[in-house]
Amino acid sequence: MGLTITEKILLKHSKNREISPGDLIFVKLDFILANDITAPLAIKEFKKIGAKRVFDPEKIALIPDHSTPNKDIKSAQQVKEVRDFAREQEIKYFYDGGKVGIEHVLLPEEGLVLPGDCIIGADSHTCTYGALGAFSTGVGSTDLAYAMTFGEIWLKVPESIKFIYYGRLPKWVGGKDLILFTIGKIGVDGARYKAMEFTGEVIRRLPMADRFTMCNMAIEAGAKNGIIEPDEITLEYVTNRAKRNFEVLDSDKDANYSEIYEWDVSNLEPMVAFPHLPSNVYPISEVTNKNITLDQVYIGSCTNGRLEDLRIAAKILKGHKVNPNLRLIITPATPLIYMSALREGLIEIFLSAGAIITPPSCGPCLGGHLGVLAEGERALSTTNRNFVGRMGHPKSEVYLSNPAVAAASAILGKISAPWEVEVKE
Amino acid sequence: MIYQGKALCYGDNIDTDVIIPARYLNTTDPYELSLHCMEDLDPSFKEKVKEKNILVVGENFGCGSSREHAPLAIKASGVQCIIAKSFARIFYRNAINIGLPILELPSAVEKIKEGDLIKVDFINGIVENLSTGEKFETKPFPQLIQEIINKGGLINFAKERIKGGEL
């Protein structure tokens, strides 16, 4: 019996001679990470273990992206704890000040997470790096403390589900719509414990940005990891960035999958997830006639805050004004994306339209700062979660969409399709 | 590793927000957390758990955030172990890592009623309903996980590795 890419990566990182789904194994880690919410707890546990030094200061990233620039005294304390620890342990990849970017966009951009890697992070969206053909999953703080000490972790080998997408994606439809559609089909626990492997001709043509978006939201279906076999598109992305060697693996033809889904997505529309579950999805054509007015539109996050996302938003916003009844908030996910958006003139388009630009931060995505919703307010957001109270008051509402729908909706004041707005060249 | 106690039953999709609401996350002290454990779901949990300390729950127990405060609160409440139809992934890890014994056994969950006297044998993966005489079996945890649980969690497990000269 052949192996899936997930199984191959885990096998290579274990001491076992063979593995199969359900086995509990120890795996060596190529890279681990934590942020300003999860690192303080992990540091506390690390100290309890009694180890003097971390296993390898060059394989750990500490990224205070959730509450920075420090939003209040408590978060300033937390960030300081992380900073002190990073200095004491000489953690090589500690990002501070103007270097901070949203972790799951920053690390791939920096070439620190690579194909074939085995990675854990104390953040549930660590599954994002599966887009590079890595095994990558979110864990708790105790796991991270253990990993900081020994450079390894225990794992249950997951079963894999294969998702095959056929056809050609229509205009304005991308990775966000594919993954919302998929979660809508299988539900928020449809892939619990399992690996979601995305493949098919649509994926083979899909740009890296969209692949990251898809793997990012694997956790929203309960998955352990999302993964895409590397190809030329992956290698083009990775080659000039990689800070170390990597290995390209793929799934065997006779690998075993617990389920296989096949969809022709040639007629897929932009999808919108209604409150309060990411699986609560509708195609845009069933939404626009509902006249869902908005108080805030957010374009950003580890799901859709990449340069490609900002380009799409700028294309639609160019020459238009943000509807006076709402705020449009845009967050370039990393300093490099911010700089590129500036050079390409995207920031000027956003500011001319009346948008607010925030520094790279998680802020609005988790209702932390830089754009928190009031009671009864409604937002459309390019993020990944629309749980109760996710972006602010427990009685606020979050709808999820791709950046094109978000930009068009920001102009028209209600959830709208991109083709309702005249694109001005 | 054998636990015996009375069953306390809840349903499906119990999320970490219900297990320990976000408003109490300003502490990591297990005792303080236990004072609010499950209070949004069942205000009398604290009383019931004194008498019935084997939790028997449905699908997807512990879904939601990765907060370790959730299994910590349950453990500090005096719960001996949890039998579920299934656990959400990160809760499952966190429970084992903090030394809270858990077991997935859907057939047992379906049959057990609140108050039944339950015996759980982790070494052999057997759940016995002493009130009805029914017996349910599953694959026991591999030795490694039993070891982690026996030592009271991953941190103690790690300490011993260090003592054993591994670092």
Ligand code: SF4
């Ligand atoms: S952008 Fe949102 S989902 Fe992504 S890491 Fe930050 S808080 Fe989490």
